[in-house]
Amino acid sequence: xxxxxxxxxxxxxxxxxxxxxxxxxxxxxxxxxxxxxxxxxxxxxxxxxxxxxxxxxxxxxxxxxxxxxxxxxxxxxxxxxxxxxxxxxxxxxxxxxxxxxxxxxxxxxxxxxxxxxxxxxxxxxxxxxxxxxxxxxxxxxx
Ligand SMILES: CC(C)(COP(=O)(O)OP(=O)(O)OC[C@H]1O[C@@H](n2cnc3c(N)ncnc32)[C@H](O)[C@@H]1OP(=O)(O)O)[C@@H](O)C(=O)NCCC(=O)NCCS
Numbered sequence: 001x002x003x004x005x006x007x008x009x010x011x012x013x014x015x016x017x018x019x020x021x022x023x024x025x026x027x028x029x030x031x032x033x034x035x036x037x038x039x040x041x042x043x044x045x046x047x048x049x050x051x052x053x054x055x056x057x058x059x060x061x062x063x064x065x066x067x068x069x070x071x072x073x074x075x076x077x078x079x080x081x082x083x084x085x086x087x088x089x090x091x092x093x094x095x096x097x098x099x100x101x102x103x104x105x106x107x108x109x110x111x112x113x114x115x116x117x118x119x120x121x122x123x124x125x126x127x128x129x130x131x132x133x134x135x136x137x138x139x140x141x142x
Contacts, residue, residue: 005059005079007051007087009095012043015050018058019043026074033131049091051075051084060084064092068104073112089119097142105139113138 012019027033042065051060060075062085070092075084096104108116110127113136121138128135 003083003087004054005051005084005087007049007060007084007091009091010048010050012046012048015048015061016043018050018052019048019061022058022061022074022076023072025076027072027131030077031131031133033133037131047092047095049088049095051079051088053079060088062088062092064095064104068096068101070104070106073106073115085115086118093119093140093142101142103139103141105137107135108138110134110136 010019023038027038028035043063046063046065048061048063050058053059059079060073062070062073064070070089073085073088075088093104106116106121107130108121108123113123116138119140121140124137124139126136
């Protein structure tokens, strides 16, 4: 059976309300990330992936900056463990490959390390705190 959702690449201009609703719910409400850190001014120039359910609801997203930095990967709780995050990462990594990026990296929340390892990201350095949550730098050579 095909996936009960689709993922597409969008600009911030086109996707802003839907992207904001997911990130507000996951990062600001669920994880307690301060608003001023979440809305960091880098979204306008990023490429975004947006997952939409077959019913038309926005259920997950992520972004890639022009320097290859992946971030804000988020899936609504009721949609986790159903490969939505995988499809978002695949869309962003395909974008990076199509644009000849050599390396991509992510500041991974430590609980999500197994998720990024699935795409062959490798951790570097020590665990550090950001927005009150433990993170580690991970990188992938394309
Ligand atoms: C991390 C997150 C994006 C994963 O999304 P998802 O759609 O549930 O992930 P998938 O279903 O595509 O999972 C793919 C693989 O990643 C790993 N994985 C996913 N979530 C995991 C978790 N919470 N802990 C450990 N491994 C996890 C598993 O190996 C999984 O493979 P499996 O299903 O064969 O076991 C999602 O849990 C989320 O939004 N979390 C809250 C926000 C967050 O912390 N984002 C990461 C910021 S760095």
